[in-house]
Amino acid sequence: MRSEWPLYEVFVRGKRGLNHVHVGSLHAADDEMALHHARDLYTRRNEGVSIWVVRAADITASSPDEKDPFFAPSGDKVYRHPTFYDIPDDVPHI
Amino acid sequence: MSLELQFEETIAHDQRLEPRDWVPDAYRSTMVRMIAQHAHSEIIGMQPEGNWITRAPSLRRKAILLAKVQDEAGHGLYLYSAAETLGADRAELTEKLVTGRQKYSSIFNYPTLTFADVGVIGWLVDGAAICNQVPLCRSSYGPYARAMIRICKEESFHQRQGYELLMTMMRGTEQQRAMVQESVDRWWWPSLMMFGPPDADSSHTAQSMEWKIKRHTNDELRQRFVDMSVPQADALGVTLPDPDLRWNAEREHHDFGEIDWAEFKQVVSGNGPCNAQRVAHRKAAHDEGAWVREAAAAHARKNDERRGSAA
Numbered sequence: 013m014r015s016e017w018p019l020y021e022v023f024v025r026g027k028r029g030l031n032h033v034h035v036g037s038l039h040a041a042d043d044e045m046a047l048h049h050a051r052d053l054y055t056r057r058n059e060g061v062s063i064w065v066v067r068a069a070d071i072t073a074s075s076p077d078e079k080d081p082f083f084a085p086s087g088d089k090v091y092r093h094p095t096f097y098d099i100p101d102d103v104p105h106i
Numbered sequence: 107m108s109l110e111l112q113f114e115e116t117i118a119h120d121q122r123l124e125p126r127d128w129v130p131d132a133y134r135s136t137m138v139r140m141i142a143q144h145a146h147s148e149i150i151g152m153q154p155e156g157n158w159i160t161r162a163p164s165l166r167r168k169a170i171l172l173a174k175v176q177d178e179a180g181h182g183l184y185l186y187s188a189a190e191t192l193g194a195d196r197a198e199l200t201e202k203l204v205t206g207r208q209k210y211s212s213i214f215n216y217p218t219l220t221f222a223d224v225g226v227i228g229w230l231v232d233g234a235a236i237c238n239q240v241p242l243c244r245s246s247y248g249p250y251a252r253a254m255i256r257i258c259k260e261e262s263f264h265q266r267q268g269y270e271l272l273m274t275m276m277r278g279t280e281q282q283r284a285m286v287q288e289s290v291d292r293w294w295w296p297s298l299m300m301f302g303p304p305d306a307d308s309s310h311t312a313q314s315m316e317w318k319i320k321r322h323t324n325d326e327l328r329q330r331f332v333d334m335s336v337p338q339a340d341a342l343g344v345t346l347p348d349p350d351l352r353w354n355a356e357r358e359h360h361d362f363g364e365i366d367w368a369e370f371k372q373v374v375s376g377n378g379p380c381n382a383q384r385v386a387h388r389k390a391a392h393d394e395g396a397w398v399r400e401a402a403a404a405h406a407r408k409n410d411e412r413r414g415s416a417a
Contacts, residue, residue: 017402036184038187042410053180053183056176
């Protein structure tokens with residue numbers, strides 16, 4: 013008796029000005045039901061002003077096993093950070 | 107770095123493990139067992155209180171109780187969602203619950219005989235749950251810890267509505283006060299049992315603490331709960347049914363009497379007053395909902411096909 017309803021991941025925007033944030037998942041028969049269930053499950057106390065739902069199967073994710081090599085390209089580029097540059101203390105507003 | 111070493115370092119640095127990280131099989135199965143048991147407890151926990159929704163004494167109490175029972179359903183779903191990130195299957199979890207292969211908290215195998223029980227469950231049972239759950243917000247498994255944060259926020263409403271309900275009854279008639287005391291007498295000891303067997307007999311505690319799944323032992327949490335409850339009972343004007351309960355200045359904790367572990371074992375192993383009824387009710391609800399699940403799935407399929415042929 014495996015569930016026929018697919019798994020959806022739920023993202024909620026807490027208030028205007030904030031990003032949608034992943035809050036959890038749920039099962040629903042279709043997209044519209046997923047949205048209604050997400051409202052009932054994840055926003056019972058005004059936690060959100062906007063909800064996204066997406067089928068878990070449609071998400072492409074980086075693999076945790078290769079996380080070090082995957083993010084390596086940004087690891088050695090310290091010159092991308094402002095603190096890489098020495099500026100004399102008496103130069104204002106920089 | 108080997109996967110095992112990576113796992114151990116993550117735990118040693120107090121970082122969280124996340125869904126697709128490699129974890130040892132024993133960690134995964136312990137976590138699934140723990141989360142599933144917790145989820146089942148929330149779902150079964152709807153029954154004792156749901157019993158009073160239609161008979162709540164006012165519209166205000168009815169609305170509160172409905173919201174609370176709805177929260178329990180929500181908590182169950184947050185937790186099932188966390189269990190699924192470990193590869194557990196939702197339908198399978200339900201199947202294991204209704205066939206008795208996974209457990210839920212024994213406390214829900216006691217009956218709710220009076221409306222005062224709704225208040226005492228909020229105060230003591232949810233109070234004990236909060237004691238247990240607050241440290242779980244720092245559990246090493248990320249999705250579980252995050253679910254616990256949401257749950258703890260909402261449990262605080264549960265405990266306060268229960269305590270307020272009892273305060274209201276204690277300000278009422280002699281009969282109402284007696285009803286509260288009688289309810290406290292029935293729920294106090296089972297509430298202490300909610301923390302599980304004593305540390306010496308707890309088979310899972312040591313490993314769970316090493317993995318930072320659990321942060322405190324059963325006995326530590328039980329002591330904390332007793333210490334918290336004593337002044338609350340005083341403020342309410344009820345007596346906790348334990349003649350050995352007294353402050354120990356040397357330990358700076360309350361001493362309390364021996365728990366009837368024989369009763370605990372009986373209830374855990376299925377012989378509590380309501381075990382059969384709770385599981386049968388859950389099974390019936392699931393079976394009777396089968397046509398709804400099928401109809402919704404058929405409707406979704408039909409809509410998909412229509413969209414497909416229109417495109």
